[in-house]
Amino acid sequence: MDVRKIVSEAFLMAIIEGVRKDGPEKTFEWIEHVADNLGEKEGPGLEGDPKGSLNCLHICPFANALQEFLIKYGETPPEFMALLDSADRDDTFAASNVFCIFHHTIRTKRAELAGRKVYHLASSANAERKTAYNEKAIEAANMTKADIDELMEKTVCVFKYE
Amino acid sequence: MNLREAKKLYDSSIEIIKNNQHKNGGFYASPPGTRYPFIYARDHSIVVLGALEAGLVDEARRGLEFILAAQKPTGEMPQRCDVEGTDTSYKELQIDGNGLVLYALGKYCQKVDYEIAEEFWKNVELVVNYILKNRNDEINLVHTINSIHEYPAYEHGFEIFANSACCAGLIEAVKMGNALGKDVKRWDQEAELIKRNILTRLYNPRKRTFIKNIRIKEMGSRPLGYDPYASTVGDPDAAEYAPAYFELLNDRDLRVINTVRRIDAALWDQELGGLNRYPEAWNRNNGGYGPWPHFTCQVARHFVNIGDDDRAEVYLGWVVDIASDYMLPEHLSTIERFDEWIDSYSAAGIMRDDKVVMIEGIKSHPKWQEGFAYVVTPLIWPHAEYIRAYKSYEDMFLGGESLQALKRQATVSR
Numbered sequence: 001m002d003v004r005k006i007v008s009e010a011f012l013m014a015i016i017e018g019v020r021k022d023g024p025e026k027t028f029e030w031i032e033h034v035a036d037n038l039g040e041k042e043g044p045g046l047e048g049d050p051k052g053s054l055n056c057l058h059i060c061p062f063a064n065a066l067q068e069f070l071i072k073y074g075e076t077p078p079e080f081m082a083l084l085d086s087a088d089r090d091d092t093f094a095a096s097n098v099f100c101i102f103h104h105t106i107r108t109k110r111a112e113l114a115g116r117k118v119y120h121l122a123s124s125a126n127a128e129r130k131t132a133y134n135e136k137a138i139e140a141a142n143m144t145k146a147d148i149d150e151l152m153e154k155t156v157c158v159f160k161y162e
Numbered sequence: 163m164n165l166r167e168a169k170k171l172y173d174s175s176i177e178i179i180k181n182n183q184h185k186n187g188g189f190y191a192s193p194p195g196t197r198y199p200f201i202y203a204r205d206h207s208i209v210v211l212g213a214l215e216a217g218l219v220d221e222a223r224r225g226l227e228f229i230l231a232a233q234k235p236t237g238e239m240p241q242r243c244d245v246e247g248t249d250t251s252y253k254e255l256q257i258d259g260n261g262l263v264l265y266a267l268g269k270y271c272q273k274v275d276y277e278i279a280e281e282f283w284k285n286v287e288l289v290v291n292y293i294l295k296n297r298n299d300e301i302n303l304v305h306t307i308n309s310i311h312e313y314p315a316y317e318h319g320f321e322i323f324a325n326s327a328c329c330a331g332l333i334e335a336v337k338m339g340n341a342l343g344k345d346v347k348r349w350d351q352e353a354e355l356i357k358r359n360i361l362t363r364l365y366n367p368r369k370r371t372f373i374k375n376i377r378i379k380e381m382g383s384r385p386l387g388y389d390p391y392a393s394t395v396g397d398p399d400a401a402e403y404a405p406a407y408f409e410l411l412n413d414r415d416l417r418v419i420n421t422v423r424r425i426d427a428a429l430w431d432q433e434l435g436g437l438n439r440y441p442e443a444w445n446r447n448n449g450g451y452g453p454w455p456h457f458t459c460q461v462a463r464h465f466v467n468i469g470d471d472d473r474a475e476v477y478l479g480w481v482v483d484i485a486s487d488y489m490l491p492e493h494l495s496t497i498e499r500f501d502e503w504i505d506s507y508s509a510a511g512i513m514r515d516d517k518v519v520m521i522e523g524i525k526s527h528p529k530w531q532e533g534f535a536y537v538v539t540p541l542i543w544p545h546a547e548y549i550r551a552y553k554s555y556e557d558m559f560l561g562g563e564s565l566q567a568l569k570r571q572a573t574v575s576r
Contacts, residue, residue: 043235045249049516058514114248154515 039109187228203259212546237292268334450495
């Protein structure tokens with residue numbers, strides 16, 4: 001038994017159970033709370049490979065765990081989609097998969113501890129490589145969707161520190 | 163060896179170190195605008211040691227203050243950080259950097275004073291505790307994911323460089339604690355335990371050599387024999403010199419002499435000269451397989467320390483010869499090997515975009531026209547190692563100081 005795999009699967013199952021039991025909003029808050037605590041423990045820090053005024057990730061560190069879960073589960077659970085819809089209503093995220101909510105909250109906490117703000121502009125860490133944009137953040141960064149698309153050809157996640 | 167050129171490279175190395183320290187205290191791994199414009203705990207600590215050797219005491223102190231202040235809340239030293247000291251790590255734990263910070267701090271204290279250790283004592287405690295949390299109590303070695311080569315395939319487990327660095331760091335922490343009147347008895351016992359296990363578990367008496375790694379996936383596997391990775395890595399690796407590099411053993415210890423003999427025989431590059439870091443067949447040869455000046459300098463110090471002036475001169479002389487405009491690369495290769503690397507990585511589909519910058523740097527270096535691939539020039543780390551090796555060589559073999567040292571040694575022996 002691969003315990004690390006089981007633990008990450010358990011986290012995703014807990015999300016599904018949370019949405020069923022308490023609804024997407026409450027589950028969203030729970031994920032943010034967990035991520036906030038972890039970010040605090042990790043301490044101040046900045047992520048990604050600097051590309052001009054933006055920072056990028058070439059691979060999503062959570063993608064493998066999600067992919068393995070989806071292979072086992074068979075399809076993207078509707079509870080994940082409900083959560084992503086919640087994230088869409090918030091201008092903080094460019095969430096392309098359910099882990100983005102968790103990951104970007106950690107990133108935000110660590111940036112805050114370092115005295116910085118971070119904006120999530122785009123990500124495409126899902127099986128379809130479909131990009132999720134955060135249009136307000138893109139505008140605030142003085143960028144266009146076309147600029148971001150160019151970057152997204154070679155990365156999976158773009159964010160900006162201020 | 164051309165002594166005049168050797169001295170010029172020494173002087174240039176001091177300037178390069180000074181010019182690559184940010185005003186906040188961090189030493190860049192390579193200058194801004196090149197491949198590694200960040201502060202890496204491992205490189206930074208060794209540059210502090212080089213600065214100390216060159217008498218750059220203020221620079222060394224600022225470097226130590228910088229890195230100690232960059233410590234994470236868990237006690238871990240960041241794998242790398244920006245010039246503000248903010249963690250920008252992008253790889254998994256590299257625990258040797260934690261040992262190295264303590265080691266460099268201890269060396270500073272011995273040379274200057276213990277005031278900085280007093281000021282940062284809480285940080286020292288945190289690093290020590292962090293290292294000890296990563297010690298496996300079945301084998302009493304520190305668990306590693308990456309080490310000096312940042313290559314988990316060969317370093318995941320209980321790797322020798324990281325364990326030697328951590329052990330030496332603990333020993334320095336004990337010395338600092340004793341000087342400051344702290345209770346460090348437990349640390350002393352832990353350091354002794356780790357040292358004993360490095361000298362037994364990571365040494366192969368049949369082959370009379372230190373080995374690279376005991377490959378173990380999980381720190382908490384018990385018993386270790388059932389861990390899915392359980393195996394040993396016995397290939398020659400320049401890192402196997404670590405027990406003497408970190409002064410856990412004297413260079414004249416026969417175990418060290420035989421280990422270095424094996425490294426020298428297996429890793430000295432027959433075509434280019436200089437010391438390769440590990441066998442070509444490990445096939446992670448970014449920029450083309452070839453020799454590294456900083457490993458060559460490390461082993462040059464061994465030959466100095468055992469009084470082998472011929473081999474010391476071959477090693478140090480090679481570093482002097484390959485310096486380009488008194489700057490040292492990370493490593494060098496041939497055009498043929500460089501092309502072979504590009505072909506193999508491209509065919510396997512693992513060539514990364516960021517390597518394009520490195521490739522452009524290699525091809526635009528003046529040495530490319532002469533048939534050499536110079537990869538990342540200058541890298542600051544080899545300049546620090548060169549300072550340390552050159553000073554040892556000078557003290558041992560050049561001028562009156564060496565004779566006085568020999569006389570002192572003879573007096574002590576009597």
